[in-house]
Amino acid sequence: MDPLAELEVDANFAVWGVDASFEPPGGPEVPVRVIIDHAAKDANLGLTDAIVNGVGIFVRRSEVAVQPVEGALFVVDGQAYSVRTARQDFMQTLWRCDVDPVPGS
Amino acid sequence: MSDSVYERLHVALAELLEEKLEEIYGEGNVFVERNRDAQVQKSPSVVILDGSLEPDPEETGVAAYVATPIIEGFVAASTSAAAAIARNQLFAEVVRIIKQEREALIGGFPEGLVDITEGSTEIGLSRVENQGPVAYFSMLVTVKFWTEENDPFSPGPGV
Numbered sequence: 001m002d003p004l005a006e007l008e009v010d011a012n013f014a015v016w017g018v019d020a021s022f023e024p025p026g027g028p029e030v031p032v033r034v035i036i037d038h039a040a041k042d043a044n045l046g047l048t049d050a051i052v053n054g055v056g057i058f059v060r061r062s063e064v065a066v067q068p069v070e071g072a073l074f075v076v077d078g079q080a081y082s083v084r085t086a087r088q089d090f091m092q093t094l095w096r097c098d099v100d101p102v103p104g105s
Numbered sequence: 106m107s108d109s110v111y112e113r114l115h116v117a118l119a120e121l122l123e124e125k126l127e128e129i130y131g132e133g134n135v136f137v138e139r140n141r142d143a144q145v146q147k148s149p150s151v152v153i154l155d156g157s158l159e160p161d162p163e164e165t166g167v168a169a170y171v172a173t174p175i176i177e178g179f180v181a182a183s184t185s186a187a188a189a190i191a192r193n194q195l196f197a198e199v200v201r202i203i204k205q206e207r208e209a210l211i212g213g214f215p216e217g218l219v220d221i222t223e224g225s226t227e228i229g230l231s232r233v234e235n236q237g238p239v240a241y242f243s244m245l246v247t248v249k250f251w252t253e254e255n256d257p258f259s260p261g262p263g264v
Contacts (some may be wrong), residue, residue, distance in 0.1 A: 042144065043231040045241040046177045048152045049144040054236030100183060
């Protein structure tokens with residue numbers, strides 16, 4: 001990766017990131033730093049439309065080399081999030097994960 | 106200042122849906138609103154939009170109108186499958202209310218003043234990136250009503 005781009009990504013994770021753990025199905029658990037996206041977004045439905053809330057998690061490929069699969073877990077501040085889907089960003093530096101909070105975690 | 110017949114009909118429709126849906130989902134567990142400005146953020150939500158209003162020129166001696174309010178329903182869930190099921194349930198409840206409780210709506214007006222029927226429905230489901238799924242329906246309701254020929258505030262004799 002372009003060293004300047006890597007510096008920019010690392011700076012973002014240093015400022016906006018939080019310490020977490022990542023565990024693929026079957027393990028092992030590894031420490032990572034993630035950025036959590038709690039932003040509400042438009043559903044673009046009908047004339048009235050709806051705003052939907054959810055959670056996305058960004059993690060660097062330098063920390064999680066293999067694409068997270070469905071059911072992999074992130075744990076942030078004691079809250080577990082189960083991966084629904086994951087895909088690379090356009091620079092191939094991050095995994096953008098759609099996740100669901102695990103109730104009772 | 107009194108409300109027009111057209112306005113009174115929309116108020117009656119919204120109040121009927123709110124009352125009956127609260128009986129099903131529980132008070133505070135379903136949200137019904139007319140002509141909401143902002144996007145809905147609670148689930149399930151039902152929004153009644155005024156839609157369109159057309160005069161019926163074939164009637165003589167009275168003013169006949171065909172109004173088509175739009176009823177939109179929104180349901181969020183943790184999965185698309187669950188959202189679709191909950192959306193279909195909400196839609197069916199709204200249809201049932203309009204058909205079975207029709208007399209409660211029409212009964213608030215002089216006999217023969219109003220005729221209300223279910224129109225076409227569009228359904229959809231949205232899964233925004235990183236967000237949970239939301240399912241919705243948009244149903245047209247056809248309401249024919251009559252007013253005095255030159256007075257939209259006074260109910261007409263109907264048919």
